[in-house]
Amino acid sequence: MRSTREPDGAGTFTERARREQILACAVEAIAELGYGRASLAEIARRAGVSKGVVSYYFPGKDRLLEQVVADVYARAGAAVAEATTGRTGTAALRGYLEANLGFLAGHPAGIRAVTEIVMNLRGSDGAPRFTPTEADPVLAHLEQLLRDGQRAGEFRDFDARSMAVLLRGAIDTASGRLVTDPGFDLAAYTRELVGTAELATRRTP
Template identity: 40%
Template sequence: MRPEDSQGGQRKRSFIEEARRAQIIEAAIQTIADVGFTNASLARIAERAGISKGVISYHFSSKDELMEQVVIQVYTSIAEHVGPRITAAPDARAGLRAHIRTVAEYMRGHREQLLALGAIFTHSLTPEGRAKYGVAGSEPVYEAIESLFRNGQEAGLFRPFDPRVMAVTVQAGIDGMFGYWAAYPDHDLERHAEELAEAMDRATRAEPAPAP
């Protein structure tokens, strides 16, 4: 049997159950980063966590569900780290720079999470054989950046452009930055983030008003 939630006929998980799930998710991240997605069996994840495979099955119905929770947990952690920095920025232009810099800062300290996400995105497929975590999976990220651009345009800080197009462009730049760093760990991630932030600022900022 698995712990049930209070809604939909299921009970709310206890603190101990939540802690155990977090432990399993962290072990899954470490195992995938170490041996790859295909070799990260539930048995290996359980060994890494110092528990039995049956404990994982108690909390997660399958490897697929565990992988989904890994993705959710990592994205939640990133949002919790980056969100306050953007909110604290004095304006939308500074918020855009903060977004790019702070995501890089977070990933610098969580490389295993980056490697695990990359492996999950590559190998997770829908029943139809399509990538489970494709562009559509980034919709919340696009919406957040798009909202930042719209606010900045309303404040006159950004030039006129399609906020969705630019949001996709910014995220593509961030994804490319992390992909390169994953392949070349000695790459200067912070410098890359600074260059990307500067390029995106130059591409989006409003032109100064002509002198009278």
């Protein structure tokens, strides 16, 4: 009889399913109730388990919330990778922007939950747990995409780091708008951002 334990040691398939269920319920609770009211007890209730079971998988609420953020970012990263792999220049940039903004449209609860967590979760010193750093892998990935387009001769000469910061800022602005503005037209925003980015990066004949 084959073992149900996964090769990477992540636990049995049943354990992994339970862990994913708890994460999904945490997203749901935070998106609906906000950071302050989404207690471990509420998350456990939605998952149909005890608080002890939640603690078995996630030692403390902070750890659970950190994993929610990591999980949503990982899912977004997979969508972006699928949209950009094998592409360069304009096609890669378009795929990157459309995949990021499309993920926002398809996962509103996840985006709302991440926004709540990033805005409110603090470290032991009281400082925000999530702050921009020089080693930001999300920003570094976009910067590399832009440099690849320059090396391929598809983009003009510009400061790739600054352009990456500008474009990531535009994506993050859309994320915030989705949470606070029910009338925000993400489809129109996506078209305009893609068009603006292409104009800003293209090599002039």
